[in-house]
Amino acid sequence: MTVVAKPMYQQLKDLIIGRISSGELRPADRVPSENELVEAMSVSRMTANRALRELTDEGYVRRIAGRGTFVSDFRAGSHVLEVQNIADEIEQRGHTHTCEVLRQTLQHARGEVAKALHVEQGSDVFHLMLVHYENESPIQLEDRHIVADFAPDCLLQDFSAVTPSAYLTAISPLQEAEQVVRAAQPNAAVRQRLKMADGEPGLVVMRRTWSHGRPVTFARLHHPGSRYELAGHYTPPGTPKSATADVVELEKLQQ
Amino acid sequence: MTVVAKPMYQQLKDLIIGRISSGELRPADRVPSENELVEAMSVSRMTANRALRELTDEGYVRRIAGRGTFVSDFRAGSHVLEVQNIADEIEQRGHTHTCEVLRQTLQHARGEVAKALHVEQGSDVFHLMLVHYENESPIQLEDRHIVADFAPDCLLQDFSAVTPSAYLTAISPLQEAEQVVRAAQPNAAVRQRLKMADGEPGLVVMRRTWSHGRPVTFARLHHPGSRYELAGHYTPPGTPKSATADVVELEKLQQ
DNA sequence: TCCGTCAAGTTGTATATACAGGCTAGACCA
DNA sequence: TGGTCTAGCCTGTATATACAACTTGACGGA
Structure with a gap:
């Protein structure tokens, strides 16, 4: 792991995210105020402010001047995480997930990959290729590139035990996803790995x-x-307001 | 409009965003450093830092310690919008959308349809079948069922002019969607309508x-x-600042 | 020429302080 | 009883200051 300590504001964020994801803090619960964090963690108020402000931007909490900071409703987060981790998806069906690592290397980004990741041509990226099996049957070939400085210890991971997406969300919350779905005839190598029939x-x-x-x-x-x-x-995006409005109502009821 | 002046850090952000979108600052160009902003705008360095840091989070610029702040090249195209309506999607590509109505009837729901719509077997539903064309080329065959009492005047609509999805969102906001994507060989009738090649x-x-x-x-x-x-x-959870602002406005109105 | 060192500029973080403005509970008054 | 006001807490913003780490280029010695 990193020898250098994480910055203090990040430690505060991690602390609060931990309390939320552990269930200790539930939606609409009150999060410690800036001054309480100042006392408890021995930081300045600006540091506590930065931590809470960034948590607001990331959707973890909502802040109301004069009242306090409250855990926000998390509905959206679970769905993307759920979709992103094929292991969970398979387990949810009651099947067994296994994974074979075909490649785990450090490469230089070029072409489409560099463009997609917004890095310079030739920048360091990790390249993973894995086959996911559902009950011995290949169900996904994952061909993934990761910006190197985002996950420095990527080569040390055992991706047959922890899927890349689980590993990545553990490092830092993944906040936005864009996806394109396409029907296509994969090339011969992919067909073979996935045991696909001709046509x-x-x-x-x-x-x-x-x-x-x-x-x-x-x-x-x-x-x-x-x-x-x-x-x-x-x-x-047009109408996600109802859920949020409910949170406000809930807060009022609890007080 | 707001009577109160925008906060200073936001003015700085707007200023830089303006220079980028006007073309005065181009991708990879150097953005004024924090100290230059301090001098030019008479603000403290922390304020300039906040402005540039948030522009980094929002993807406008890229910062390198020791070197400076540079306009990033992504964001060239605007942020991706969720496209619900295939007509809009086609227009966005600068192409022409036309639509042919194959069927527009009142039917009794059965089997998969009744189950999907949570209605009794035999309940009234409208059944639409349309082919959407992008520049004379068939791009989608839409096979849609609509709960009858949700859209009583469905049979009177001209769906070659207004797509079903636009019609439905006009009746009432559609708040949630679930979708399953599948790659498959469609049957002969569908293949013919979409002018698909064998295989x-x-x-x-x-x-x-x-x-x-x-x-x-x-x-x-x-x-x-x-x-x-x-x-x-x-x-x-992340970066939906505009939406979050709307929610705040909503809360204020409700109180 | 080559290499190491150093200075200057830049970002990244942290602190102490200050003031403005929103919100609420409880004191106070009619 | 009912309305009003205020003290106290909260967030939001802004400033001045400080130190660390990184990058680049200039300078000077081997």
Whole structure:
């Protein structure tokens, strides 16, 4: 791990995110105020302010001047994480997930990958290739590139035990995702890895994920068309207000 | 408009964003350093730092300790918007959208449709079948069922002029959607309507949409695999600052 | 020529301080 | 009883200051 300590404001953020994800702090609960953090953690108020402000920007909490800081409703977060981790998806179906690592290297980004990740041509990126199995049957070929300085210890990970997406979300919350789905005939190498029949259509998901406002990973996920469906669930940007409004009501009731 | 002046850090952000979008500052150009902003704008360095840091989080600029701040090259195209309506999607590409109505009837729901829409077997539903064209080339076959009492005047609509999805959102905001994407070989009738070559894979999107907590429409959207990509953009907790601001406004109105 | 060192400029973080403005509970008054 | 006001807490912003780490280029010695 890193020898250098994380900056203090980040430690505060991690602390609060930890309390939220552990369930100690639940939606609409009150988060310690800036001054309480100053006392408890021996930091200046500006540092506590930065931590809470960034948590606001990232959607973890909502702040109301004069009242305090409150855990926000988290509905959206779970769905993307759920969709992003194929291991959980398979386990949810009651099946067994295994994974074979084909490649785990440090490379120089070029072409489409450099463009997708917004890095210079030739920048360091990690390249992963894995095959995911559902009950011994190959279900996904994951071809993933990760910006190197986002995940410095990437080469040390055992991705047959922890999927890349789980590893990446552990480092830092992934905040935004963009994906393109395409039906296509994959090339021979991919067909062979996924044990696809001749003429069987394939489903390719190209997914780019942001953390802290910059793209950090770009993945091509090949699936056999006959054995896979891609499910998604989302609330369009137009009307996500009801849930948030409910939180306000909930807060009022509790006081 | 707001009577109160914007905070200084926001004015700095607006200033720099303005220079970028006007073309005065081009990708990879150097942005004034914190100290230069301090001198020029008569602010403290922390204020300039906050402005530049937030512009970094939002992807406008890239900062390198020891060197400076530079305009980043992404953001060239605007942020991806969720496109619900295939007509808008086609227009956005600068192409012409036309639509042919194959069927517009009142039917009794059965089987998969009744189940998907949570209505009794035999309940009234409208059934639409349309082919969407992008510049004379068929791009989507829309096979849609709509709960009858949600859209009583459905049979009177001219869907070659207004797409079903635009019509439905006009009736009532569609608040939630669930979709499954599948790669498949469509049947002969669909292949013919979409002018698909033999062996060409197809992309099927099955989308179910809720309004006021109940499913109101279920659509199967068939696309030719060689001519269509499905793009999506998810923003779970993070960077939805505009939306969050709207929520705050809403809260104020409610109190 | 080559290499190391150093200075200057830049970002990144942290602190102490200050003032403005929103919100609420409880004191106070009619 | 009912309304008003205020003290006290909270967030939001702004400033001045400080130190650390990084990058570049200039300078000077081997």
